[in-house]
Amino acid sequence: MQMNTFKKEERLCSVRLIQSLFHSGSSFVVYPFRVVYHIEDHEVGRAQVLISVSKRRFKLAVTRNSIKRRLREAYRLEKAGKLLPFLHDRKQYLAFAIQYIGKQEEAVVPMLREKMITVFKKIQHESDRMDQHLSD
Template sequence: MDFSYPKTEKLKSRKTIDSLFSEGKSVSKFPLRMVYVATDEENTTTTFGVSVSKKNFKKAVDRNYFKRVLRECYRLNKHLIHDNLQKPYAIMFFYQTKERLSYQEINEKTIAIFEKFIRQINEDNLPK
C-alpha cells in the first residue's frame, strides 16, 4: 500500500469545494465531521482536505497542528477508503471541538468515521 499524500490527492479546486458545501453529505464521529460528494469521472482520484475552526483555536500554531494530525491520519488509513470505493470522491474533514485530543484518539476516530463512511456509501448504492 502506498502511504503517500501526493498533490493529486489534495483538495484544491474551488468548484469542488463549493459543490461539497452545497450538495455534499456528511458523516460524524465526535469530534470529527466528514463531508463528501462524488466527483466527475474525469477526476480519477479521491481528493481530501482538512479544516480546523478559528473559533475553537485562536492561534494558527494550534490550528496547523490539528490539520497536520488529520492529514497524517488520512495518509495512514486511506487504504480503508480506496479499497472500498468504485468512483472518486471529494472529502473534507473538520475538527469540531475545543478539546485537545491526542493523536491516538484522533486516529481511532478517523478509522471509525472511515468505516461509517464506507457503510453509508454502500447503503446509498444499494438498488431500491
C-alpha cells in the same frame, strides 16, 4: 510495499469542487470530526480530502496548524488499508472535507486514527446505502 503518502492530487483544492461539495454533499458527525462528502461513480477510484480547523475555536495559528498536521497524519496512515481499496473496487470518486469540531487541542494521533477508521466505515456504509437506494 504500499507507500503511505499524501500527494497534491489527494488534496481538495479546486474552489469549484469545494463549493459543490458544501452545496450538494451529505454530512455526518463522528466526534471530533464533522465530515461532508460527495460520492460519484467514476472510471478511477480515488479520494480527495480537505482538512480544516475552525479559527473561531482555536485563535492561534500554531494550534490550528498543529491539529491539521495530526489530522493529515491520521488520514495518511489509515487511507491505504481502509478507504482506497473500497473506492477502487467500486470505481467511485470521493470528495470529502474533515472539519475538526473538538474543543481540546490535545488530540493525539492514535485517537485520531481510530476516529478516522470510524469515518471511513461510515462513508462505506453511506455508499452502500446509496447504492441500495438506487437499485430499488
